[in-house]
Amino acid sequence: MLIGELAERAGTSPRTLRYYEEHGLVRPRRDVNGYRQYDDAELRVVHEIRTLLADGFGLDDIKPFVACLRAGNDAGHVCPDSVAVLRRRMAEVDGYLAQLTEVRHRLRAQLDQAINHREIRCQMNP
């Protein structure tokens, strides 16, 4: 499978696949002409990468998952290294959730105050 085909099948672009390769996540063989040649298993790997990216992981975080898949496991997240990353990311997400929740409270307060402000003005100009 050439890079264009894999890109299409994975719903992404050749540029992106080369970028993943540059970061050691995907390792195609090379044809005689220098073209990258991917075997079918790589499609699975790319899907794993894309899913994890969508969940907010960085490419470095994703490496253990890919390694886990390559080691023959049926899922990328069952290996200890992956679990460590999962826990770290979980904590991070919890942090963001807490932070966003605080922000939400402040926004709510400001909106309420703005509404009160307008009501007071209306009472003054009835």
Added chain:
Amino acid sequence: MLIGELAERAGTSPRTLRYYEEHGLVRPRRDVNGYRQYDDAELRVVHEIRTLLADGFGLDDIKPFVACLRAGNDAGHVCPDSVAVLRRRMAEVDGYLAQLTEVRHRLRAQLDQAINHREIRCQMNP
């Protein structure tokens, strides 16, 4: 008040204040020598900017708040334009919260699955 003093009082840097000015948020007068001269009211403005930035607003979003303050209001968020931005940001935050919550669920599921996976292995090698 010169830029260095305002920066220190506002807990930020001259570079940052110049950046705000470049984006039309702060408008110092100029001394004869070309130095920026800030009056005390600007400290309040800079504080407003910093608070809103910390709540995830972009500099463009912040403009109406500053304008509201300059218009003589005792808070930057009581003007209609500010309220509009507040609502938009609130919706955005809600979106992020929903998204992060979904991600959290997926992480939880993957962690649980990893734990089950290990237990099964342990039962096989007792």
Added chain:
DNA sequence: GTATGCCTTCACACCGGCGTCAAGGCAAGT
């Protein structure tokens, strides 16, 4: 031969809020 369409590497552009370095002017003390 040439048109088409894949592939290759190299490298700049983006976003946003700054940090940071460069090169120079102004103010004041010694």
Added chain:
DNA sequence: ACTTGCCTTGACGCCGGTGTGAAGGCATAC
């Protein structure tokens, strides 16, 4: 005159995943 320490403008760097070229090689069909 010289140092010190503020100020000025200008411009590049960062981060991270990708878009988007440029310039060229290879393959296949006409």
